[in-house]
Amino acid sequence: MQQMGEMECAQMNISLAQVCQVSDPQQFKMHLACWNGYNQPLDVFVRDRKEWDGWNSWRGKRNDFSRDYIFSLIDFYPQKDTWLFGGVYRVIERKPVDNSHSYTIEAVPDYESLTGRLKITLKRPGRAKAVNFDKHYGALVVAEILPEPYSGEAFCGYDRIDIGFSMLENLISRQRTDWKTALANAKGVYLITDTENGKRYVGSAYGNSGIWSRWECYAGTGHGYNDELTKLIKQNGLEYARQNFRFAVLEYCGMKTDDQAVIAREQYWKQVLLSRGQYGYNKN
Missing domain, CATH: 3.40.1440.10 (GIY-YIG endonuclease)
Structure with a gap:
């Protein structure tokens, strides 16, 4: 895959669909992971990938991830309206909320090469943490493709x-x-x-x-x-x-x-x- 810088992607207006094809977006929920009052998900992703997996398997009272797949985006808080691709997960089991606050999930390997590398431009649509992916897939724009998975901000001086x-x-x-x-x-x-x-x-x-x-x-x-x-x-x-x-x-x-x-x-x-x-x- 040809890699390009942020300015180059912005000028060419590269859509997500051009670099990350999803055959049936209606099978996906989009997870918009943001500050939870304790941690920034971007810091969690860098610190511990298993901990980040836990953010996608957590189930509250609502069945937020009600479709077969989760397309995860991480609030890239150093830049406004920018999200880091956090991977795709398949929901294997939805445990009853009174029994366990979790889904059983597994990462989909087909998307691993872009996980942590793909930065996407998106103005957050409301406060919901999970939205129907098909309503937003066509409007998502690639901001940058990092050469390696994100591991923190470069030294700034x-x-x-x-x-x-x-x-x-x-x-x-x-x-x-x-x-x-x-x-x-x-x-x-x-x-x-x-x-x-x-x-x-x-x-x-x-x-x-x-x-x-x-x-x-x-x-x-x-x-x-x-x-x-x-x-x-x-x-x-x-x-x-x-x-x-x-x-x-x-x-x-x-x-x-x-x-x-x-x-x-x-x-x-x-x-x-x-x-x-x-x-x-x-x-x-």
């Missing part, structure tokens, strides 16, 4: 980092080369924001390990062994970090920068952002 905890987990667990190379070779001052209450934590990375090693500790613990964050995560669990923590780099420093200079800049940012006391999690 030190001054543009603004990522959630789940994305940080994904980058660390996959040891994304572009992010690791950049952050392992940088000292600096970083910011953690708790979006639940607006509180901030200002930290710094110095020595020989760089920002990557410091953030790797956060990904594993949720708190990085900082006193106030440790209390918070012990009380609320790692899921609190996944739901509420965002990471940014306030100030980049080269690896040759003196450690005391980095620490001095950390103190400056703590003062400017009022991250001590009632407005933040810093203690000193």
Whole structure:
């Protein structure tokens, strides 16, 4: 299959049907997977494909996937009105809702080569998570075909980092080369924001390990062994970090920068952002 970039696809107005043919769309429900209050499905897809399968097998009180097949799309939240193709599943069994909140499903291998690679333009039609695929199939437009399944956003530059905890987990667990190379070779001052209450934590990375090693500790613990964050995560669990923590780099420093200079800049940012006391999690 010839691969093309995003701009090229947009100019040629490539329809989904041209690159992903579905013989009988009336047998399909389209799953529009969006933020569920706890996780972004895009982060789940990158983190654990089995966990993503679970999003398609979940059955609530409504029989949302009432047809033989599920055509899954994942809200590609870094870009507006863009969805990542999450695969096609065949519904094998619909268990009674009072007995089990799940469908028995299996992935259809014919679509695996495009799973995680195909980005589709679609303005979400209402709030329903499942709609009849045949009503939308003809209007779906290809935005981009990625050369490999999506594994997280490419490194964006030190001054543009603004990522959630789940994305940080994904980058660390996959040891994304572009992010690791950049952050392992940088000292600096970083910011953690708790979006639940607006509180901030200002930290710094110095020595020989760089920002990557410091953030790797956060990904594993949720708190990085900082006193106030440790209390918070012990009380609320790692899921609190996944739901509420965002990471940014306030100030980049080269690896040759003196450690005391980095620490001095950390103190400056703590003062400017009022991250001590009632407005933040810093203690000193």
